[in-house]
Amino acid sequence: xxLTQGQFSFLPDLTDEEITKQVQxxxxxxxxxxxxxxxxxHPRNSYWSMWGQPMFDLRDxxxxxxxxxxxxxxxxxxxxKVLAFDSSEGFETVRMSFIVNRPAxxxxxxxxxxxxxxxxxxxxxxxxxxxxPPSLRYGAGEGRGAA
Amino acid sequence: xxxxSRKPAADQKARYKPGVLxxxxxxxxxxxxxxxxxxxxxxxxxxxxxxVEPEEAAAAVxxxxxxxxxxxxxxxxxxxxxxxxxxxxxxxxxxxxPGEYFAFIAYELDLFEEGSIANLTASIIGNVFGFKxxxxxxxxxxxxxxxxxxxxxxxATGIVVERERLNSFGRPLLGATMKPxxxxxxxxxxxxxxxxxxxxxxxxxxxxxxxSQPFMHWRDRYLYCMEGVNRAMAETGEVKGTYLxxxxxxxxxxxxxxxxxxxxxxxxxxIDLVIGYTAIQSMAKWARRNDMILxxxxxxxxxxxxxxxxxxxFRVIAKWMRMAGVDHIHAGTVVGKLEGDPNVIRGIxxxxxxxxxxQNLEHGIFFDQPWAxxxxxxxxxxxxxxxxxxxxxxxxxxxxxVLQFGGGTIGxxxxxxxxxxxxxxxxxxxxxxxxxxxxxxxxxxxxxxDAARWCAPLRAALDTWRDVTFNYASTDSLDFVATPTAAL
Numbered sequence: 001x002x003l004t005q006g007q008f009s010f011l012p013d014l015t016d017e018e019i020t021k022q023v024q025x026x027x028x029x030x031x032x033x034x035x036x037x038x039x040x041x042h043p044r045n046s047y048w049s050m051w052g053q054p055m056f057d058l059r060d061x062x063x064x065x066x067x068x069x070x071x072x073x074x075x076x077x078x079x080x081k082v083l084a085f086d087s088s089e090g091f092e093t094v095r096m097s098f099i100v101n102r103p104a105x106x107x108x109x110x111x112x113x114x115x116x117x118x119x120x121x122x123x124x125x126x127x128x129x130x131x132x133p134p135s136l137r138y139g140a141g142e143g144r145g146a147a
Numbered sequence: 148x149x150x151x152s153r154k155p156a157a158d159q160k161a162r163y164k165p166g167v168l169x170x171x172x173x174x175x176x177x178x179x180x181x182x183x184x185x186x187x188x189x190x191x192x193x194x195x196x197x198x199v200e201p202e203e204a205a206a207a208v209x210x211x212x213x214x215x216x217x218x219x220x221x222x223x224x225x226x227x228x229x230x231x232x233x234x235x236x237x238x239x240x241x242x243x244x245p246g247e248y249f250a251f252i253a254y255e256l257d258l259f260e261e262g263s264i265a266n267l268t269a270s271i272i273g274n275v276f277g278f279k280x281x282x283x284x285x286x287x288x289x290x291x292x293x294x295x296x297x298x299x300x301x302x303a304t305g306i307v308v309e310r311e312r313l314n315s316f317g318r319p320l321l322g323a324t325m326k327p328x329x330x331x332x333x334x335x336x337x338x339x340x341x342x343x344x345x346x347x348x349x350x351x352x353x354x355x356x357x358x359s360q361p362f363m364h365w366r367d368r369y370l371y372c373m374e375g376v377n378r379a380m381a382e383t384g385e386v387k388g389t390y391l392x393x394x395x396x397x398x399x400x401x402x403x404x405x406x407x408x409x410x411x412x413x414x415x416x417x418i419d420l421v422i423g424y425t426a427i428q429s430m431a432k433w434a435r436r437n438d439m440i441l442x443x444x445x446x447x448x449x450x451x452x453x454x455x456x457x458x459x460x461f462r463v464i465a466k467w468m469r470m471a472g473v474d475h476i477h478a479g480t481v482v483g484k485l486e487g488d489p490n491v492i493r494g495i496x497x498x499x500x501x502x503x504x505x506q507n508l509e510h511g512i513f514f515d516q517p518w519a520x521x522x523x524x525x526x527x528x529x530x531x532x533x534x535x536x537x538x539x540x541x542x543x544x545x546x547x548x549v550l551q552f553g554g555g556t557i558g559x560x561x562x563x564x565x566x567x568x569x570x571x572x573x574x575x576x577x578x579x580x581x582x583x584x585x586x587x588x589x590x591x592x593x594x595x596x597d598a599a600r601w602c603a604p605l606r607a608a609l610d611t612w613r614d615v616t617f618n619y620a621s622t623d624s625l626d627f628v629a630t631p632t633a634a635l
Binding site for chain 2: 001003004005007008009010011012018021022025041042043044046083084089090091092093094095096097098108109110111119120121122123125
């Protein structure tokens with residue numbers, strides 16, 4: 001199940017050239033670009049692992065791409081995303097977020113229903129991947145990444 | 148203190164002799180008055196009856212929206228009356244509209260109850276609009292002082308927190324109103340919710356008149372909708388929502404419905420403007436206490452916002468609603484089926500979204516309006532828009548907006564999921580192209596066609612709707628003099 005979080009998930013995976021252009025756009029707005037990765041794609045997981053801090057002082061798209069590539073090489077079987085942080089008035093939040101790496105297989109989520117009083121149903125989303133301990137969630141054999 | 152200085156006793160006696168005086172003689176016309184930072188300011192478009200001088204008409208509006216009545220009353224002298232009288236301080240003719248004038252009026256802060264839209268509106272529009280000496284009266288804009296703004300909650304959630312809760316950044320949000328407007332059973336309704344969310348939209352929406360009718364009771368709707376929402380979340384990994392309409396006949400019923408929506412785990416509820424300002428403020432307080440996004444449908448507004456000659460401009464309604472505390476408001480599409488001149492819409496969107504809105508007559512903004520830290524209100528564009536207009540929508544409306552394609556999703560020839568996917572792909576590809584520096588206004592159609600090559604749902608959407616436009620003359624366009632005027 002292709003995880004469709006992020007602002008470009010319905011498009012074919014971005015090429016490095018396309019990622020560089022998006023990074024350049026963020027830098028042109030004065031935003032700080034950051035890289036994060038995770039093995040827990042639950043929609044309410046706000047805190048992926050940080051690949052270093054947001055790159056406040058790196059204003060060169062190629063330099064940012066090197067960090068993106070470094071993260072993807074370190075965690076080839078995990079989700080990796082690029083974010084841009086805007087510190088300006090009225091925002092002080094994330095302005096861009098898009099996925100740049102995915103596990104080869106994305107097993108998706110189980111919808112657990114628990115019947116309550118009346119006709120109420122309580123819903124829980126459980127990622128099939130996080131049913132396994134961290135070292136066994138994604139990837140096959142060697143290189144199974146852990147976050 | 149900036150009031151008219153106390154006159155000698157003989158003048159006071161003359162002023163308060165029983166009988167009828169012109170409003171401008173009673174102190175409501177003060178062309179030398181300097182508005183204070185703490186004054187509430189309003190600008191009205193007035194059309195006096197023949198034979199009524201514009202300054203007298205402006206003074207009458209000031210009087211009848213503050214302390215005056217049609218004859219002198221001695222009881223005025225028991226009060227600090229000069230403070231409470233609204234002051235008409237300026238009258239300008241409306242360009243190209245003989246017989247119409249813009250009248251600027253200042254109101255003392257103490258005329259108003261803290262934190263009450265009901266009181267603010269009862270004061271400003273509660274009395275004067277039926278006044279016989281005026282053929283027409285329209286409230287065009289207001290300046291709310293920071294001192295008054297800070298007594299209001301403002302949006303319960305706001306754009307930033309909404310995005311953080313949805314974990315969605317970098318693009319407009321997508322929604323769809325359920326169609327047909329009325330008649331679906333709960334199970335069938337929930338099916339449409341599921342299909343649209345699974346296909347790629349962030350939200351679906353109850354229509355304004357879906358409350359609780361014989362064909363679908365509200366509890367059943369909520370239960371089936373949440374099944375649809377959660378199924379779609381599991382199949383996409385995204386946070387999704389559907390605006391559960393809690394509008395009801397009484398406040399108690401509304402609280403009951405909102406509580407049920409919360410119990411079922413919805414991220415958002417909706418209300419209609421017709422519930423009234425008091426109910427809207429109550430719901431905004433409830434929404435903040437319960438971590439719920441509050442969507443407002445502006446039901447009924449165009450009965451009084453559309454004609455330039457009489458009524459209230461929607462930019463004022465939007466301002467009041469941001470103060471009252473809703474998180475979403477329908478604010479116009481420009482290119483869709485409902486009224487919306489591009490410059491007027493821009494002024495309205497700025498009023499919703501900006502932290503400070505400077506005077507801009509080209510966008511219908513008459514006063515500088517700081518927003519004093521009140522959260523930013525997400526505008527919603529809904530009504531007759533489709534994927535083929537995505538480049539225009541993104542250009543006119545920007546990124547912090549919810550784009551709603553009801554018919555444009557559900558009417559897709561290959562089904563609802565395909566309709567949703569077409570809209571999502573069109574949006575993402577347009578945002579990507581904009582970020583890359585492409586000229587999306589001119590290259591938009593080409594960008595969409597390129598994406599349609601690999602996205603069959605988009606191809607079908609463009610084939611079905613590409614040529615649909617709604618080209619009619621706007622009934623509510625702007626009148627202004629393009630030469631700079633002093634900031635007010």
